[in-house]
Amino acid sequence: MNQRSAVPTVKEFNTMSSDFHLQSILVIDDDLELTEMLSTYLSSMGYQVNVRNDGEEGLSEAVSGRHYDLILLDVMMPKMDGFDVLKKLRASHSTPVLMLTARGDDYDRILGLEMGADDYLPKPFNHRELVARIKAIVRRHNISSTGGAVEQDLHVNGIFLSPSSQLAKVDGVELTLTTTEFLILRLLMLNAAHRVTKEEISLKILGKPLQAFDRSIDMHVSNLRKKISVVALDEKIKTIRGVGYMLIAGSHQW
Amino acid sequence: MNQRSAVPTVKEFNTMSSDFHLQSILVIDDDLELTEMLSTYLSSMGYQVNVRNDGEEGLSEAVSGRHYDLILLDVMMPKMDGFDVLKKLRASHSTPVLMLTARGDDYDRILGLEMGADDYLPKPFNHRELVARIKAIVRRHNISSTGGAVEQDLHVNGIFLSPSSQLAKVDGVELTLTTTEFLILRLLMLNAAHRVTKEEISLKILGKPLQAFDRSIDMHVSNLRKKISVVALDEKIKTIRGVGYMLIAGSHQW
DNA sequence: AACGCACTGTAAAACTTCTGTAAAGGTGAT
DNA sequence: ATCACCTTTACAGAAGTTTTACAGTGCGTT
Numbered sequence: 001m002n003q004r005s006a007v008p009t010v011k012e013f014n015t016m017s018s019d020f021h022l023q024s025i026l027v028i029d030d031d032l033e034l035t036e037m038l039s040t041y042l043s044s045m046g047y048q049v050n051v052r053n054d055g056e057e058g059l060s061e062a063v064s065g066r067h068y069d070l071i072l073l074d075v076m077m078p079k080m081d082g083f084d085v086l087k088k089l090r091a092s093h094s095t096p097v098l099m100l101t102a103r104g105d106d107y108d109r110i111l112g113l114e115m116g117a118d119d120y121l122p123k124p125f126n127h128r129e130l131v132a133r134i135k136a137i138v139r140r141h142n143i144s145s146t147g148g149a150v151e152q153d154l155h156v157n158g159i160f161l162s163p164s165s166q167l168a169k170v171d172g173v174e175l176t177l178t179t180t181e182f183l184i185l186r187l188l189m190l191n192a193a194h195r196v197t198k199e200e201i202s203l204k205i206l207g208k209p210l211q212a213f214d215r216s217i218d219m220h221v222s223n224l225r226k227k228i229s230v231v232a233l234d235e236k237i238k239t240i241r242g243v244g245y246m247l248i249a250g251s252h253q254w
Numbered sequence: 255m256n257q258r259s260a261v262p263t264v265k266e267f268n269t270m271s272s273d274f275h276l277q278s279i280l281v282i283d284d285d286l287e288l289t290e291m292l293s294t295y296l297s298s299m300g301y302q303v304n305v306r307n308d309g310e311e312g313l314s315e316a317v318s319g320r321h322y323d324l325i326l327l328d329v330m331m332p333k334m335d336g337f338d339v340l341k342k343l344r345a346s347h348s349t350p351v352l353m354l355t356a357r358g359d360d361y362d363r364i365l366g367l368e369m370g371a372d373d374y375l376p377k378p379f380n381h382r383e384l385v386a387r388i389k390a391i392v393r394r395h396n397i398s399s400t401g402g403a404v405e406q407d408l409h410v411n412g413i414f415l416s417p418s419s420q421l422a423k424v425d426g427v428e429l430t431l432t433t434t435e436f437l438i439l440r441l442l443m444l445n446a447a448h449r450v451t452k453e454e455i456s457l458k459i460l461g462k463p464l465q466a467f468d469r470s471i472d473m474h475v476s477n478l479r480k481k482i483s484v485v486a487l488d489e490k491i492k493t494i495r496g497v498g499y500m501l502i503a504g505s506h507q508w
Numbered sequence: 509a510a511c512g513c514a515c516t517g518t519a520a521a522a523c524t525t526c527t528g529t530a531a532a533g534g535t536g537a538t
Numbered sequence: 539a540t541c542a543c544c545t546t547t548a549c550a551g552a553a554g555t556t557t558t559a560c561a562g563t564g565c566g567t568t
C-alpha cells in the first residue's frame with residue numbers, strides 16, 4: 001500500500017507556538033463496537049478522540065464550542081443521519097468532515113461531498129487508509145489557515161538552516177537531512193542554549209506523545225549527530241540526561 | 255453523474271487568434287474554498303479572474319461596466335440566488351453565463367437554460383470539464399478582451415521558459431511540453447531553490463486539493479523529468495521526500 | 509570502590525511509507 | 539474513430555522510521 005505523506009501533519013506546519021495540543025477528532029457513529037475500536041486506535045496514533053453514538057448528540061457536541069480538527073461522521077444512523085448532521089453543522093461550522101458509509105456507491109459519496117464533506121470512506125476500511133485520509137484532510141485544512149508565511153533562516157553556532165529550501169549547512173558544507181532530522185535540528189536551533197525535552201520533540205515533530213520504551217528520537221538525534229560530525233569540529237548537540245537535548249550556542253555569543 | 259453538454263461541440267472556431275488577450279471571468283459563489291480554488295486554477299490557465307461571494311455583490315460587479323467574457327454563477331446562494339442574479343443580469347447584459355449547481359437534477363438545469371444561461375455544470379465537476387466548457391462558451395461568443403499582463407520569460411539553470419509562447423528550452427534545445435507540464439515547470443522555476451509542496455502544485459496547477467492517494471503530480475513530474483533528461487546532463491528537479499519537489503538552481507548561486 | 513539501575517548511543521534488523529514509472533483507463537478535442 | 543493528454547492503478551524499489559539488542563555511562567547507594 002502507499003499513501004501520500006508519512007509525515008504527520010504537525011510536521012509541516014508546526015509553527016513554534018509553545019502550546020502544543022493533540023489533534024482532536026469527534027467520531028459520530030452508532031456502531032458501538034466500531035467506535036470503541038476507532039477510539040482506541042486513533043488514541044494510540046496520538047489523537048484526542050471523542051465519541052457520540054447518535055446523530056443528535058453528535059451534532060450538539062460538534063457545535064458545542066469545543067474545537068475539533070476533524071469529524072468522522074457515519075452516514076447511516078438512527079434518528080438523524082449523517083447527511084442531516086452535516087447539513088446542520090455546515091450552517092455554522094467549517095470543521096472538516098470525513099464521511100463513513102456502509103455502501104460504496106457513488107451516490108452517497110457525491111451527495112456527501114456536495115454537501116460539504118471533505119472526503120469519504122466506504123466501510124469497511126482499513127486503519128491505514130483511515131489515518132492517511134485523516135492526515136490529508138487535516139493537512140489541507142491547516143494549509144489554508146497557515147497561509148504562506150515565509151520562514152526565517154536560522155544561524156546558530158556555525159549551523160545554517162533554510163526552511164524554504166530545506167537546506168542545512170554546517171561550517172559551510174551542505175548536509176543531506178531527512179525531513180524529521182531537519183525539523184529536530186530546527187527545533188533545537190529555535191531553542192538554542194535551552195533544553196528541549198524528548199516529550200516536546202515527540203509531540204511537535206513526530207506528532208505523537210512519547211511512549212514508554214520509544215527510542216526513535218534518540219535514533220534521530222544519533223543520526224543527526226553523525227551527519228553533523230562528518231563536517232564539524234566540535235559537538236553541537238548536548239544530551240541532558242533524563243530530560244532531552246540542547247543545542248550548544250556559539251561561544252562568541254554572549 | 256455525467257451527462258453530455260447541452261452545448262453542441264463547437265467546431266466552428268477551432269483556432270484561436272494568435273494575438274494574446276486574457277479572457278476575464280467573474281465567479282459568483284458563496285463557497286470560499288471553491289472560489290479560492292477556481293481563482294487560482296483559472297488564473298494559472300491564463301484567465302483573469304474576479305470573485306464575488308454573494309449574489310448581490312456578484313450582480314453589481316457583473317453590471318458595473320467592467321467587461322467579462324464569462325460569468326460562473328452558482329445557483330445556491332444566500333440572499334440572492336443564481337436565478338435571481340441571472341434574471342436581473344439579462345435585463346441589461348448578454349454576457350455568457352455558466353451556471354453551477356449542487357444538484358444534478360434537470361429542473362435547475364432547464365430553468366437556468368430557459369432564463370438565458372449558456373451552459374450548466376453540476377457540482378462536483380472536474381476542472382477539466384470546467385475549462386472545456388468555458389472554452390466552448392467563450393469560443394462560441396468569440397469575444398476577446400484586452401488587459402492581460404505579459405508574462406516574463408524565465409531562465410534558471412539552463413532552462414528557458416517563455417509563457418507567452420508556451421515555449422520551453424533546456425540547454426538550447428526545445429522541448430515539447432503539455433500545458434500541465436509547462437505550468438508545473440513554471441511554478442518550480444518561479445520558486446527555484448525553494449521547495450514546492452505537492453499540495454501547492456495540486457492546488458495551483460490542477461485546481462484541486464491533493465487527495466490521499468493521488469499520484470498524478472508524480473506522473474507529471476516523472477514525464478517532465480523524462481523529457482528534460484533527454485537533453486540535459488544534470489538533474490534539474492529534486493525530490494523532497496514527504497514534501498514535494500524543488501528546482502535545482504544553478505551551481506553558481508552562492 | 510564497587511554495585512545497581514535507569515538512561516543513553518548506536519548498529520542492525522524490521523517495518524512502513526513514499527516515489528518512479530509502465531501500463532491501463534478516461535475524457536475532451538478533432 | 540482517433541489523438542493527445544490527464545489520471546488511476548499496480549508494483550518494485552528506495553528512502554525513512556522505529557524497534558531491537560546490547561554495550562556503555564552517569565550517578566546515587568552501600
